[in-house]
Amino acid sequence: MHIHVQPDAAQKLTKMGDVTLYEPAGDAPQSENQSKRVPKNARNFADCISHVQTPTGAKPILKTMVTTACEKNCYYCPFRAGRGQTQRLTFKPDELAQVFDDMQRAKLVDGLFLSSGIIKGGVTTQDKIIDTVEIIRNRFQYRGYVHLKIMPGAERDQIYRAMQLADRVSINLEGPTQERLSALAPKKDFNDELVKMLQWAGEIKRNSPHRLASLVTQFVVGAVGDTDVELLTTSERLYRQVGLARAYYSAFSPVIETPFENLNRVAPQREFRLYQSSFLLRDYGWDVEDLPFVDAGNLRLDVDPKRAWADLNLRDRPVDVALADRMALLRVPGIGPAGADAILKARRTHKIRDLADLRKLGIRAPEQASPYILFQGRRPPQQLSLFDEAF
Numbered sequence: 001m002h003i004h005v006q007p008d009a010a011q012k013l014t015k016m017g018d019v020t021l022y023e024p025a026g027d028a029p030q031s032e033n034q035s036k037r038v039p040k041n042a043r044n045f046a047d048c049i050s051h052v053q054t055p056t057g058a059k060p061i062l063k064t065m066v067t068t069a070c071e072k073n074c075y076y077c078p079f080r081a082g083r084g085q086t087q088r089l090t091f092k093p094d095e096l097a098q099v100f101d102d103m104q105r106a107k108l109v110d111g112l113f114l115s116s117g118i119i120k121g122g123v124t125t126q127d128k129i130i131d132t133v134e135i136i137r138n139r140f141q142y143r144g145y146v147h148l149k150i151m152p153g154a155e156r157d158q159i160y161r162a163m164q165l166a167d168r169v170s171i172n173l174e175g176p177t178q179e180r181l182s183a184l185a186p187k188k189d190f191n192d193e194l195v196k197m198l199q200w201a202g203e204i205k206r207n208s209p210h211r212l213a214s215l216v217t218q219f220v221v222g223a224v225g226d227t228d229v230e231l232l233t234t235s236e237r238l239y240r241q242v243g244l245a246r247a248y249y250s251a252f253s254p255v256i257e258t259p260f261e262n263l264n265r266v267a268p269q270r271e272f273r274l275y276q277s278s279f280l281l282r283d284y285g286w287d288v289e290d291l292p293f294v295d296a297g298n299l300r301l302d303v304d305p306k307r308a309w310a311d312l313n314l315r316d317r318p319v320d321v322a323l324a325d326r327m328a329l330l331r332v333p334g335i336g337p338a339g340a341d342a343i344l345k346a347r348r349t350h351k352i353r354d355l356a357d358l359r360k361l362g363i364r365a366p367e368q369a370s371p372y373i374l375f376q377g378r379r380p381p382q383q384l385s386l387f388d389e390a391f
Contacts, residue, residue, distance in 0.1 A: 008104075009095040012046075013064060017047035018091055020063040022078075023170075023218065024248045025113040025147050026052025030272060043259040047107055054145050055167070061111030061145065061218070062100055064093055066128045070117030073173075074185035075259040076223055076252060079117045086256050090119075091372030093128055097135035104142060111145035112136070115170075122153025130158060133165045148213075152188050156200045159227075163204060163212040168245070169195050172218040176226055177232040183224035202242025214245035221274065223252040227297035229288065231274060236288050237282045246282070273299045280306060283337060284330045307333045309370075314372040321352050322376045334368030355380055 050063050067090035070079045079086055104111045114132065118125050129148055130208055136142045148158055148166040159200050163170050171194060175181030178190035188194065198217065205212050219231055219239060231249065238244040251266040277299060279285040292308040294300055310333050319328050321343060331338040342361040345351055358366035370380050 008043060009091065012089045012091060012198075012223060013048055014045060014098055016064060016068060019065050019068055019292055019329050020050075020113060022250055022253070023063075023113070023149075023201060024114060024159065024250065025050065025061065025063060026054055027246070028053040028274045029248055030268070031089075032276065038355075043093075044232035045103060045108060050113075051161075052111075052113075054111060054147075056201045059110050059111045059115055061147075063113040064091075064096070064105060065117075066093075066096065066114065066116035066125065066132065067119055068117055070118075071121050072118055072185065072187050074188070076184060076220055078256065079256065080258060084259050091132075094135055096132050097140065097384055100136055101140040101142065104144070110148075111220040115149040118151055118153075123155055123158065124220035126151045126154040126162070128156045130165065136167055149198060150181060150201075151196075152193050153329060157206075158318055159201050160204050163201065163215075164210075169201065169213045170216050170218060170248075171201060173198075174218065174220050175224065176219060176230040180224050180230065182227045197240050198238060198244075200243075205243060205351040208341075215243065215300045216246050216248060217244060218248040218250060221249050221251050221271055223260055227304055228270075228277070228299045229275060229276060229291075229293050229297035232277055232281065232291065233288050235278050238284050239316065244282075247278050249278070267301065269301045273301060273305060277305045285327055304333075310372045316374050318374050318379065320374040320377060321358075322347065332372050335363060337364040351376065352363045 029280040041353050043195070048062055049060050050065055051058060051060050054061075067088070068079055068089060069087060069088040070077075071080050071081055076309070083110055100109070100112055112133075114129055129151070131150060136146070146166045147168040147170065148162050150162060150169055152173045158379050161218070173181070173190070173194050175184050175190065177351055181188055181190045181352060182195075188339050198215070201215050205215065219226075221231065226270075235244070235247040238247065249271045251268050252260070252263065254261050254263050277291055280291070281288065290309065291305055292300065292312060299305055303311075312330065314331065320331050326340050326344060329343055330337065335343070339358075339362060342359075342363070343352065346357075346361055352358065352361075355366040358369065363369070373380065
Protein backbone atom coordinates (compact mmCIF):
# COMPACT_ATOMS: atom_id res chain seq x y z
CA MET A 1 0.00 0.00 0.00
CA HIS A 2 1.30 3.47 -0.94
CA ILE A 3 1.08 5.93 1.96
CA HIS A 4 1.49 9.66 1.20
CA VAL A 5 3.04 11.46 4.15
CA GLN A 6 2.13 15.14 4.39
CA PRO A 7 5.17 17.37 5.06
CA ASP A 8 5.05 19.40 8.25
CA ALA A 9 4.94 23.18 8.14
CA ALA A 10 8.70 23.73 8.30
CA GLN A 11 9.30 21.24 5.49
CA LYS A 12 6.67 22.92 3.34
CA LEU A 13 8.23 26.31 3.95
CA THR A 14 11.67 25.14 2.84
CA LYS A 15 10.18 23.37 -0.19
CA MET A 16 8.53 26.64 -1.23
CA GLY A 17 11.80 28.57 -1.12
CA ASP A 18 11.57 32.15 -2.33
CA VAL A 19 8.08 31.95 -3.78
CA THR A 20 7.75 35.74 -3.63
CA LEU A 21 10.86 36.43 -5.71
CA TYR A 22 8.94 38.69 -8.11
CA GLU A 23 7.12 40.64 -5.40
CA PRO A 24 9.14 43.43 -3.76
CA ALA A 25 8.30 43.97 -0.11
CA GLY A 26 10.56 46.76 1.14
CA ASP A 27 11.46 50.39 0.55
CA ALA A 28 14.60 49.63 -1.48
CA PRO A 29 13.23 47.17 -4.04
CA GLN A 30 16.13 47.37 -6.48
CA SER A 31 18.66 46.36 -3.85
CA GLU A 32 16.31 43.96 -2.12
CA ASN A 33 17.56 40.42 -2.39
CA GLN A 34 17.90 37.33 -0.32
CA SER A 35 20.75 37.29 2.10
CA LYS A 36 22.57 34.02 2.46
CA ARG A 37 24.38 35.39 5.49
CA VAL A 38 21.84 34.14 8.00
CA PRO A 39 22.44 32.40 11.33
CA LYS A 40 23.56 28.78 11.14
CA ASN A 41 20.28 27.50 12.52
CA ALA A 42 18.53 29.18 9.58
CA ARG A 43 20.23 27.05 6.95
CA ASN A 44 16.98 25.27 6.07
CA PHE A 45 15.05 28.54 5.82
CA ALA A 46 17.54 30.76 4.03
CA ASP A 47 15.59 30.82 0.76
CA CYS A 48 12.50 32.11 2.59
CA ILE A 49 14.25 34.99 4.36
CA SER A 50 14.78 38.37 2.72
CA HIS A 51 16.50 41.40 4.18
CA VAL A 52 14.37 44.40 3.31
CA GLN A 53 14.16 48.06 4.21
CA THR A 54 10.88 48.75 5.99
CA PRO A 55 9.43 52.04 7.29
CA THR A 56 10.83 51.04 10.70
CA GLY A 57 14.28 50.02 9.50
CA ALA A 58 16.07 47.10 7.86
CA LYS A 59 14.69 43.71 8.86
CA PRO A 60 15.01 40.03 7.98
CA ILE A 61 11.49 38.99 7.03
CA LEU A 62 9.79 35.77 6.09
CA LYS A 63 8.36 36.07 2.56
CA THR A 64 5.94 33.28 1.78
CA MET A 65 2.48 32.31 0.54
CA VAL A 66 -0.57 30.62 2.01
CA THR A 67 -0.70 28.47 -1.12
CA THR A 68 1.23 28.16 -4.34
CA ALA A 69 -1.88 26.76 -6.07
CA CYS A 70 -3.86 29.24 -8.16
CA GLU A 71 -6.97 29.22 -10.32
CA LYS A 72 -5.94 32.36 -12.23
CA ASN A 73 -4.02 32.13 -15.52
CA CYS A 74 -1.91 35.30 -15.50
CA TYR A 75 0.37 34.95 -18.52
CA TYR A 76 3.59 36.04 -16.79
CA CYS A 77 3.16 34.30 -13.44
CA PRO A 78 5.05 31.19 -12.24
CA PHE A 79 1.98 30.17 -10.19
CA ARG A 80 -0.55 30.33 -13.02
CA ALA A 81 -3.06 27.50 -13.31
CA GLY A 82 -1.78 24.59 -15.34
CA ARG A 83 1.95 25.28 -15.01
CA GLY A 84 3.47 21.89 -14.31
CA GLN A 85 6.81 23.10 -12.98
CA THR A 86 5.25 24.79 -9.96
CA GLN A 87 5.11 22.67 -6.81
CA ARG A 88 1.70 23.18 -5.22
CA LEU A 89 1.82 23.47 -1.44
CA THR A 90 -0.72 24.89 0.98
CA PHE A 91 -0.60 25.99 4.60
CA LYS A 92 -3.43 26.01 7.11
CA PRO A 93 -3.51 29.35 8.95
CA ASP A 94 -2.53 27.87 12.31
CA GLU A 95 0.46 25.93 10.97
CA LEU A 96 1.83 28.91 9.05
CA ALA A 97 1.35 31.13 12.08
CA GLN A 98 3.17 28.58 14.23
CA VAL A 99 6.19 28.24 11.95
CA PHE A 100 6.46 32.04 11.73
CA ASP A 101 6.33 32.28 15.53
CA ASP A 102 9.04 29.63 15.84
CA MET A 103 11.28 31.54 13.41
CA GLN A 104 10.60 34.86 15.08
CA ARG A 105 11.38 33.51 18.54
CA ALA A 106 14.59 31.98 17.19
CA LYS A 107 15.47 35.49 15.93
CA LEU A 108 15.67 34.31 12.34
CA VAL A 109 13.09 36.84 11.17
CA ASP A 110 11.49 40.03 12.40
CA GLY A 111 8.69 40.54 9.96
CA LEU A 112 6.32 38.84 7.55
CA PHE A 113 5.36 39.36 3.93
CA LEU A 114 2.38 37.13 3.17
CA SER A 115 0.91 36.55 -0.27
CA SER A 116 -1.02 33.69 -1.84
CA GLY A 117 -2.27 32.05 -4.96
CA ILE A 118 -6.04 32.12 -5.33
CA ILE A 119 -8.15 29.02 -4.70
CA LYS A 120 -11.96 29.10 -4.35
CA GLY A 121 -11.98 32.81 -5.10
CA GLY A 122 -10.41 35.90 -3.63
CA VAL A 123 -12.72 36.11 -0.63
CA THR A 124 -11.91 32.60 0.61
CA THR A 125 -8.18 33.13 0.07
CA GLN A 126 -8.23 36.53 1.79
CA ASP A 127 -9.91 34.94 4.82
CA LYS A 128 -6.98 32.53 5.13
CA ILE A 129 -4.46 35.36 4.96
CA ILE A 130 -6.37 37.29 7.62
CA ASP A 131 -6.84 34.21 9.83
CA THR A 132 -3.09 33.55 9.73
CA VAL A 133 -2.18 37.05 10.83
CA GLU A 134 -4.88 37.19 13.50
CA ILE A 135 -3.28 34.13 15.10
CA ILE A 136 0.16 35.75 14.85
CA ARG A 137 -1.09 38.99 16.39
CA ASN A 138 -3.49 37.61 19.01
CA ARG A 139 -2.29 34.14 20.04
CA PHE A 140 1.42 34.79 19.66
CA GLN A 141 1.29 38.50 20.52
CA TYR A 142 3.62 39.50 17.69
CA ARG A 143 3.71 43.29 17.30
CA GLY A 144 6.34 43.60 14.58
CA TYR A 145 6.23 44.34 10.87
CA VAL A 146 3.59 42.67 8.66
CA HIS A 147 2.94 43.27 4.95
CA LEU A 148 -0.14 41.57 3.48
CA LYS A 149 -1.36 41.05 -0.05
CA ILE A 150 -5.01 41.82 -0.82
CA MET A 151 -6.49 39.29 -3.22
CA PRO A 152 -8.46 40.31 -6.32
CA GLY A 153 -12.15 40.18 -5.43
CA ALA A 154 -11.65 40.74 -1.68
CA GLU A 155 -14.52 42.42 0.16
CA ARG A 156 -14.37 45.87 1.71
CA ASP A 157 -14.59 44.50 5.27
CA GLN A 158 -11.68 42.16 4.55
CA ILE A 159 -9.57 45.07 3.35
CA TYR A 160 -10.42 46.99 6.50
CA ARG A 161 -9.47 44.05 8.73
CA ALA A 162 -6.21 43.51 6.84
CA MET A 163 -5.36 47.20 7.27
CA GLN A 164 -5.99 46.90 11.00
CA LEU A 165 -3.67 43.91 11.31
CA ALA A 166 -0.84 44.93 8.97
CA ASP A 167 1.69 47.73 8.66
CA ARG A 168 1.38 47.69 4.87
CA VAL A 169 -1.04 46.15 2.38
CA SER A 170 -0.59 45.58 -1.35
CA ILE A 171 -3.37 45.80 -3.91
CA ASN A 172 -1.54 45.10 -7.14
CA LEU A 173 -2.84 46.57 -10.39
CA GLU A 174 -0.17 44.80 -12.50
CA GLY A 175 -1.13 46.81 -15.59
CA PRO A 176 -1.75 50.59 -15.83
CA THR A 177 -4.96 50.27 -17.87
CA GLN A 178 -7.66 47.70 -18.53
CA GLU A 179 -6.14 46.98 -21.94
CA ARG A 180 -2.71 46.25 -20.49
CA LEU A 181 -4.13 44.20 -17.61
CA SER A 182 -6.22 42.09 -19.97
CA ALA A 183 -3.07 41.28 -21.93
CA LEU A 184 -1.29 40.26 -18.71
CA ALA A 185 -4.05 38.63 -16.68
CA PRO A 186 -7.27 37.97 -18.62
CA LYS A 187 -9.24 36.82 -15.58
CA LYS A 188 -8.77 40.09 -13.68
CA ASP A 189 -10.83 43.27 -13.96
CA PHE A 190 -9.04 46.61 -13.76
CA ASN A 191 -11.75 49.11 -12.77
CA ASP A 192 -14.54 47.12 -11.13
CA GLU A 193 -12.20 44.89 -9.14
CA LEU A 194 -8.67 46.22 -8.56
CA VAL A 195 -9.13 50.00 -8.78
CA LYS A 196 -12.30 49.71 -6.71
CA MET A 197 -10.37 47.93 -3.94
CA LEU A 198 -7.72 50.64 -3.98
CA GLN A 199 -10.45 53.27 -3.67
CA TRP A 200 -12.00 51.39 -0.75
CA ALA A 201 -8.63 51.19 0.98
CA GLY A 202 -8.04 54.90 0.48
CA GLU A 203 -11.47 55.76 1.90
CA ILE A 204 -10.97 53.42 4.86
CA LYS A 205 -7.63 54.96 5.75
CA ARG A 206 -8.83 58.53 5.20
CA ASN A 207 -11.92 58.10 7.39
CA SER A 208 -10.45 56.03 10.21
CA PRO A 209 -9.48 57.73 13.50
CA HIS A 210 -6.97 54.93 14.11
CA ARG A 211 -3.61 54.09 12.60
CA LEU A 212 -4.04 51.73 9.67
CA ALA A 213 -1.66 50.08 7.21
CA SER A 214 -0.09 52.06 4.40
CA LEU A 215 -1.17 51.20 0.87
CA VAL A 216 1.02 50.12 -2.06
CA THR A 217 0.54 48.68 -5.53
CA GLN A 218 2.73 46.94 -8.11
CA PHE A 219 3.06 47.00 -11.89
CA VAL A 220 4.61 44.44 -14.22
CA VAL A 221 6.72 46.56 -16.57
CA GLY A 222 7.25 46.00 -20.25
CA ALA A 223 5.64 42.67 -21.07
CA VAL A 224 2.63 43.92 -23.03
CA GLY A 225 3.66 47.23 -24.59
CA ASP A 226 2.86 49.42 -21.59
CA THR A 227 4.57 52.81 -21.73
CA ASP A 228 6.19 54.80 -18.95
CA VAL A 229 3.66 57.60 -19.39
CA GLU A 230 0.83 55.09 -18.83
CA LEU A 231 2.47 53.64 -15.73
CA LEU A 232 3.27 57.02 -14.22
CA THR A 233 -0.10 58.57 -15.07
CA THR A 234 -1.86 55.80 -13.15
CA SER A 235 0.65 56.08 -10.31
CA GLU A 236 0.11 59.84 -10.05
CA ARG A 237 -3.65 59.39 -9.90
CA LEU A 238 -3.30 56.86 -7.07
CA TYR A 239 -0.92 59.11 -5.13
CA ARG A 240 -3.42 61.95 -5.37
CA GLN A 241 -6.71 60.09 -5.00
CA VAL A 242 -6.14 57.17 -2.63
CA GLY A 243 -3.05 58.22 -0.67
CA LEU A 244 -0.83 55.51 -2.12
CA ALA A 245 2.40 55.21 -0.13
CA ARG A 246 4.40 53.93 -3.08
CA ALA A 247 4.19 52.13 -6.39
CA TYR A 248 6.42 49.17 -7.16
CA TYR A 249 7.64 48.61 -10.71
CA SER A 250 8.83 45.10 -11.55
CA ALA A 251 10.73 44.79 -14.81
CA PHE A 252 9.33 41.79 -16.66
CA SER A 253 11.44 38.65 -16.65
CA PRO A 254 10.22 35.62 -18.61
CA VAL A 255 9.27 32.42 -16.77
CA ILE A 256 9.46 29.10 -18.58
CA GLU A 257 6.23 27.21 -19.21
CA THR A 258 4.16 30.38 -19.35
CA PRO A 259 2.69 32.09 -22.45
CA PHE A 260 5.34 34.83 -22.09
CA GLU A 261 8.34 32.51 -21.81
CA ASN A 262 9.80 33.69 -25.13
CA LEU A 263 9.46 37.42 -24.52
CA ASN A 264 12.57 39.48 -23.87
CA ARG A 265 13.59 40.47 -20.37
CA VAL A 266 13.06 44.17 -19.64
CA ALA A 267 16.15 46.19 -18.74
CA PRO A 268 16.41 46.87 -14.99
CA GLN A 269 17.40 50.45 -15.85
CA ARG A 270 13.86 51.10 -17.05
CA GLU A 271 12.54 50.00 -13.66
CA PHE A 272 15.04 52.34 -11.97
CA ARG A 273 13.97 55.36 -14.05
CA LEU A 274 10.33 54.64 -13.22
CA TYR A 275 11.13 54.68 -9.51
CA GLN A 276 12.99 57.98 -9.84
CA SER A 277 10.07 59.53 -11.71
CA SER A 278 7.54 58.11 -9.29
CA PHE A 279 9.31 59.77 -6.36
CA LEU A 280 9.28 63.09 -8.23
CA LEU A 281 5.50 62.75 -8.45
CA ARG A 282 5.09 61.66 -4.85
CA ASP A 283 7.64 63.76 -2.97
CA TYR A 284 8.65 66.70 -5.18
CA GLY A 285 5.32 68.09 -6.37
CA TRP A 286 5.89 67.19 -10.03
CA ASP A 287 3.11 66.36 -12.48
CA VAL A 288 3.34 63.69 -15.17
CA GLU A 289 3.33 66.50 -17.77
CA ASP A 290 6.63 67.74 -16.31
CA LEU A 291 8.49 64.51 -17.01
CA PRO A 292 10.74 64.44 -20.11
CA PHE A 293 9.28 61.53 -22.07
CA VAL A 294 10.77 60.46 -25.39
CA ASP A 295 10.30 57.47 -27.70
CA ALA A 296 6.50 57.36 -27.76
CA GLY A 297 5.95 57.83 -24.07
CA ASN A 298 9.03 56.32 -22.42
CA LEU A 299 11.81 57.83 -20.32
CA ARG A 300 15.44 58.12 -21.31
CA LEU A 301 17.51 55.32 -19.84
CA ASP A 302 20.86 57.11 -20.01
CA VAL A 303 20.08 59.96 -17.60
CA ASP A 304 17.83 60.40 -14.60
CA PRO A 305 14.55 62.24 -15.32
CA LYS A 306 15.25 65.21 -13.04
CA ARG A 307 18.53 65.96 -14.76
CA ALA A 308 16.98 65.40 -18.20
CA TRP A 309 14.33 68.01 -17.34
CA ALA A 310 16.93 70.40 -15.94
CA ASP A 311 19.10 70.12 -19.06
CA LEU A 312 16.12 71.24 -21.13
CA ASN A 313 14.83 73.94 -18.82
CA LEU A 314 17.48 75.24 -16.40
CA ARG A 315 20.80 75.44 -18.21
CA ASP A 316 19.80 78.72 -19.85
CA ARG A 317 17.47 79.81 -17.01
CA PRO A 318 19.23 78.77 -13.79
CA VAL A 319 17.58 78.97 -10.38
CA ASP A 320 18.92 81.64 -8.01
CA VAL A 321 19.46 79.99 -4.63
CA ALA A 322 19.04 83.39 -2.94
CA LEU A 323 15.55 84.00 -4.38
CA ALA A 324 13.90 80.74 -5.45
CA ASP A 325 10.89 79.31 -3.65
CA ARG A 326 10.74 75.72 -2.46
CA MET A 327 9.14 74.33 -5.61
CA ALA A 328 11.81 75.93 -7.81
CA LEU A 329 14.61 74.58 -5.61
CA LEU A 330 13.13 71.07 -5.85
CA ARG A 331 13.56 71.21 -9.62
CA VAL A 332 17.34 71.40 -9.27
CA PRO A 333 19.31 68.12 -9.53
CA GLY A 334 21.01 67.33 -6.23
CA ILE A 335 18.50 69.28 -4.11
CA GLY A 336 15.83 67.23 -2.38
CA PRO A 337 13.08 68.19 0.09
CA ALA A 338 15.43 68.31 3.09
CA GLY A 339 17.97 70.35 1.15
CA ALA A 340 15.35 72.82 -0.08
CA ASP A 341 14.06 73.31 3.46
CA ALA A 342 17.60 73.83 4.76
CA ILE A 343 18.25 76.49 2.12
CA LEU A 344 15.06 78.38 2.96
CA LYS A 345 15.86 78.29 6.66
CA ALA A 346 19.47 79.41 6.18
CA ARG A 347 18.45 82.34 3.98
CA ARG A 348 16.66 83.94 6.94
CA THR A 349 19.93 84.51 8.79
CA HIS A 350 22.76 84.65 6.26
CA LYS A 351 23.70 84.62 2.62
CA ILE A 352 24.46 81.39 0.77
CA ARG A 353 27.49 82.21 -1.34
CA ASP A 354 28.87 79.03 -2.90
CA LEU A 355 28.78 75.26 -3.20
CA ALA A 356 30.65 74.87 0.07
CA ASP A 357 27.78 76.61 1.86
CA LEU A 358 25.33 74.16 0.27
CA ARG A 359 27.44 71.25 1.49
CA LYS A 360 27.35 72.67 5.03
CA LEU A 361 23.56 72.63 4.79
CA GLY A 362 23.60 68.88 4.24
CA ILE A 363 23.40 68.81 0.45
CA ARG A 364 25.77 65.92 -0.18
CA ALA A 365 26.64 66.53 -3.84
CA PRO A 366 26.19 70.24 -4.61
CA GLU A 367 28.26 69.74 -7.78
CA GLN A 368 25.18 68.08 -9.31
CA ALA A 369 23.30 71.35 -8.83
CA SER A 370 26.12 73.58 -10.07
CA PRO A 371 25.13 73.85 -13.78
CA TYR A 372 21.58 74.83 -12.89
CA ILE A 373 21.90 77.46 -10.14
CA LEU A 374 23.04 81.00 -9.38
CA PHE A 375 24.36 82.52 -6.17
CA GLN A 376 22.97 86.06 -5.98
CA GLY A 377 22.89 86.33 -9.74
CA ARG A 378 26.27 84.70 -10.34
CA ARG A 379 27.01 81.24 -11.66
CA PRO A 380 29.25 79.05 -9.50
CA PRO A 381 32.65 78.15 -10.95
CA GLN A 382 32.30 75.12 -13.23
CA GLN A 383 34.81 72.31 -12.94
CA LEU A 384 35.38 70.65 -16.28
CA SER A 385 34.50 66.99 -16.24
CA LEU A 386 37.04 64.51 -17.51
CA PHE A 387 34.38 63.25 -19.86
CA ASP A 388 34.00 66.75 -21.35
CA GLU A 389 37.69 67.26 -22.02
CA ALA A 390 39.09 66.95 -25.50
CA PHE A 391 41.74 64.32 -25.86
